[in-house]
Amino acid sequence: MPKISVGRNEEDREEHGLKGTGIIGKHLVGENEEAHKANPIYFDLAKPHVMGVFGKRGTGKSYSMGTIAEELQGSDISDNLSTIIIDSMGIYWSMKRPNDRAAGMLEDWDIKPEAFDAKVYIPEGRTEEFEEKDMPYDSTFTIDPAELSAQDWAMAFDIDMNSEIGILLERAISKLDDKFGENYDLDDINKAITKFDFDESTVKALENRFMTAEEWGVFGDDSSLDQFTTRGEMSVVDVSMYDELVRGLIVGLLGEKILRQRMAARRMEELDEMQGLDTNEMPIVWMMIDEAHEFLPNKGETPATDTLLRWVKIGREPGVSLVMATQQPAKLHPNALSQCDILLSHRLTAKQDIDALGEIMQTYMRHDLEHYIDALPDRAGTGLILDDNSERVYPVQMRPRKSWHAGGTPDAFED
Ligand SMILES: Nc1ncnc2c1ncn2[C@@H]1O[C@H](COP(=O)(O)OP(=O)(O)OP(=O)(O)O)[C@@H](O)[C@H]1O
Numbered sequence: 001m002p003k004i005s006v007g008r009n010e011e012d013r014e015e016h017g018l019k020g021t022g023i024i025g026k027h028l029v030g031e032n033e034e035a036h037k038a039n040p041i042y043f044d045l046a047k048p049h050v051m052g053v054f055g056k057r058g059t060g061k062s063y064s065m066g067t068i069a070e071e072l073q074g075s076d077i078s079d080n081l082s083t084i085i086i087d088s089m090g091i092y093w094s095m096k097r098p099n100d101r102a103a104g105m106l107e108d109w110d111i112k113p114e115a116f117d118a119k120v121y122i123p124e125g126r127t128e129e130f131e132e133k134d135m136p137y138d139s140t141f142t143i144d145p146a147e148l149s150a151q152d153w154a155m156a157f158d159i160d161m162n163s164e165i166g167i168l169l170e171r172a173i174s175k176l177d178d179k180f181g182e183n184y185d186l187d188d189i190n191k192a193i194t195k196f197d198f199d200e201s202t203v204k205a206l207e208n209r210f211m212t213a214e215e216w217g218v219f220g221d222d223s224s225l226d227q228f229t230t231r232g233e234m235s236v237v238d239v240s241m242y243d244e245l246v247r248g249l250i251v252g253l254l255g256e257k258i259l260r261q262r263m264a265a266r267r268m269e270e271l272d273e274m275q276g277l278d279t280n281e282m283p284i285v286w287m288m289i290d291e292a293h294e295f296l297p298n299k300g301e302t303p304a305t306d307t308l309l310r311w312v313k314i315g316r317e318p319g320v321s322l323v324m325a326t327q328q329p330a331k332l333h334p335n336a337l338s339q340c341d342i343l344l345s346h347r348l349t350a351k352q353d354i355d356a357l358g359e360i361m362q363t364y365m366r367h368d369l370e371h372y373i374d375a376l377p378d379r380a381g382t383g384l385i386l387d388d389n390s391e392r393v394y395p396v397q398m399r400p401r402k403s404w405h406a407g408g409t410p411d412a413f414e415d
């Protein structure tokens, strides 16, 4: 029987076999409590993908995303990959620890608990807070305020570009761009704001916004986002201290930079290919975003919307992969949904969410989606994989994690 390899096309299957795949779970055969684990499900890590991970609360989305990150790290091609986890909940630092508490369950899968070299990055201005609370981190990151457009700021501050404040913002930023290019800081912005003839209250209001921005603790002389694309590394970018707009600003900027870098690298790789060389100038980047509807909502825009839409639309060519987890696929931007070539759906119950899924994959469903979902046993980590590459649907039991998952549900039973 041919092996199940999700996301891998026929050509790659023939040429590479299972090289560059990882095992994420086992095929579930049978229905409900009769269902049993059968063959392993291999997952393609070598090609760029757009993946959605869905399921209602506590069904295993964050956990499964960690599983994919483990496979990327442990893979035989990990040197050509780099993994970035956008950590909205501050939970992925625990991948540094082996999942000893699940040793029994892991044994059943013939897997050993394993610690991963996750590098946790926090904003430069937040180190004290982390140290006070004894929260582990490895390094810091900054962004350069001069790299943000007036539009980016307006979205992060949630102000209308056509309002008085918006107009002042636009003028100040465009003046700074003209005068200094990419060489100005928050102080320069604050000075520029006062140089125009606007109501005192408008000026004050905008100044206040930039004062808040200073407190975010993320701005520095340079953007140090390049460090997240180091070969073979897994970076956990902790943005849990921010609201969704500031998170969006960081993700938007990071996504933009990676896309540009990868496009340049791809050009070089193509030139090499013309000379018969198979080179890899820069790793293929996998970015994983938990709570993805915050960044790419179906209504409204965040500072990350444009960039992430470009990732899903053109990401195959430069070689970037995006994994988006959300409780409610119906709340995710429809273009992001429709571009997914792999879906992992844990249990979903809301009709609109099931419909959202069904719409993408209906062409090759043998039964209706509800039938598949109803047949899933009520166990942690079960779900459906819908693979556009092979046009198949697989019920799956996702494997237990090798590394510790910090996103468990707290309870009040202990003293
Ligand atoms: N494949 C699995 N094997 C074993 N246990 C699992 C598996 N997947 C999930 N679990 C269990 O389910 C719990 C909840 O999973 P997870 O934190 O991923 O939920 P979630 O879908 O991200 O929820 P939320 O929407 O609240 O963020 C985990 O802490 C873990 O105990």
Ligand SMILES: [Mg+2]
Binding pocket: 061, 062, 063, 290, 407
């Ligand atoms: Mg979660």
